[in-house]
Amino acid sequence: MENTRFNPVQLRRARIARGKTMTVLAKETGISRQMISNYELGKTIPSGNYLVKLISNLNFPKSYFSSGQASNLHGATFFRSQSAATKRARDMQSVRLSFQNDIYSVLSRYVNFPKVDIPEPLDMNVREMTDEIVKSMAMQIRERWGLGTSTPVDDVIRTAEVHGIIVVKTNMTNDKLDAVSEVIGGRPFIMLTDNGESSVRRRFNVAHELGHLVLHAGVESIHDFTTQQLKNTIERQANLFASTFLMPDEAFTESLLSTSLEYYVKMKKYWKTSIQSMVYKTYQLHLINDDQKLYLNKRISWNKWRRVEPLDDMLKVEEPTLFQKVFRMIVDNGIMSEADLLSELKLPFDELECSLGIKLNNKMAVSEPKLRLL
Structure with a gap:
């Protein structure tokens, strides 16, 4: 990317x-709000x-603010738990998502990523999208990826x-x-x-996305779309897709030998999905009626399993x-040193540690020259 003295887009992204x-x-830096607006x-x-x-407050490397035009997102960005998230949280995640594309753009100069x-x-x-279309798409991906149907x-994530x-x-x-x-x-x-979610919740989140x-x-x-339309249409479709992808209807039905809550705990260990999602799927497949679903959900609430279920602490997240693998491949094959590659990525070390899944040496963090006032 072509270097400039200061890229205003980068300041806005860092702030968000x-x-x-x-x-x-403005309050934290002592710079007027109008001046910050003019910068952006x-x-x-x-x-x-x-x-x-600004650099000290936002904790971004100096090179970040002078890097060329930042990557832009295209099309719709989808958020899990869309209706409950605040606009500020969604904006923060949208910017962080563009950071991931920045990382990918750098790493892909040196390594060929798997073909989409x-x-x-x-x-x-x-x-106009029917449940049959949604389920068919989920099964099509399972077949395409050689995952079978049973x-x-x-x-x-690895898949x-x-x-x-x-x-x-x-x-x-x-x-x-x-x-x-x-x-x-x-x-x-x-x-x-990074919510510290359980294994089953994370698996469902990925399948949902x-x-x-x-x-x-x-x-x-x-x-x-209105919030209600998102929940009733788009989010419901993504949930149905995830449920079918993780638990194909026919195979799930064959495995359901009992609808007791105790048996759902055993099923969780096999399917690696939440008890609540399996109860709902059983209802969707018309294997239990309204009263049975209500009874099971009341027992789940009574057992205080709404947030933490049995086996959550046993199933690996x-x-x-x-x-991480691409980063290590570049460094371990001597294409670039770790310090040089981190410097080229031009992002804060707290962001890079999480995105790359690596622990950075504090000494390595001194890849940017220290600034001091004369």
């Missing part, structure tokens, strides 16, 4: 990524003194990565926002919020590894 308004940033609009370039204050291997995404009106997916989907974990915690997905330049990205990627190419913007 840190969850700060212009007013907050490109009307004024910050002096050395003010640039140091997903069916042609559906480009149709979501209101057994659980062993590792959802997605093998087929060209970039899955990363972001440096952000927000209990109202689990995951976000987007196709950027033909490459699908799924980004997870995979559903968005292949079902909702026809959605130009989620802002075209899947982790993204693709970026």
Whole structure:
């Protein structure tokens, strides 16, 4: 990328990524809000003194602010738990998602990533999309990826990565926002919020976002829908896709030898999905009636299993590894030193540690020259 003295787009991205308004940033740095606005609009370039204050406050490397045009997202960005997330949280995740594309753009100069291997995404009106179409798409991917129709997916994240989907974990915690997905330049990205979620919740989150990627190419913007429409149409379709992808209807039905809550605990160990999602799937398949579903859900609440279920502390939480493997391949083969590669990525070390899945040496963090006022 071509270097410039100061790129105003980068300042705005850094501020949003840190969850700060212009007013907050102005108060913390002692720079007027109007001046920060002028910086972000490109009307004024910050002096050395003010640039140091911005760098120190936002904790981004100096090279980040002078790097060329930042990557842009294209099409609709989908957020898990969309209706509950605040606009600020969604904006923070959107910027962080663009960071992942920045990382990918650098790493892909040195290593060929797996070829994207997903069916042609559906480009149709979501209101015309039937449950049969959604389920068919989920089974089509299972068949395409050689997963069969009768057994659980062993590792959802690794399977997605093998087929060209970039899955990363972001440096952000927000209990109202689990995951976000987007196709950027033909490459699908799924980004997870660092909420310390259980294995079964993370697997469902990834499958849910995979559903968005292949079902909702026809959605130009989620802002075209009301909150209720998102929940009742788009989110419901992604949930149905995830449920079918993780638990194919016929195989799940054959495995359901009892509808007692105790048996669902045993089923969880096999399918690696939540008890609540299995109860709901059983109801969707008309294997239990309204009263039975109500009874099971009351027992789940009585047992205080709404947030923490049995086996949550036993089932291993899947982790993204693709970026980490590519990073290590570049460094271990002597293509670039770790310090030089981190410097080229031009992102804060707290972001890179999470995205790359590596622990950085504090000494390594001194790849940027220290700034001091004369």
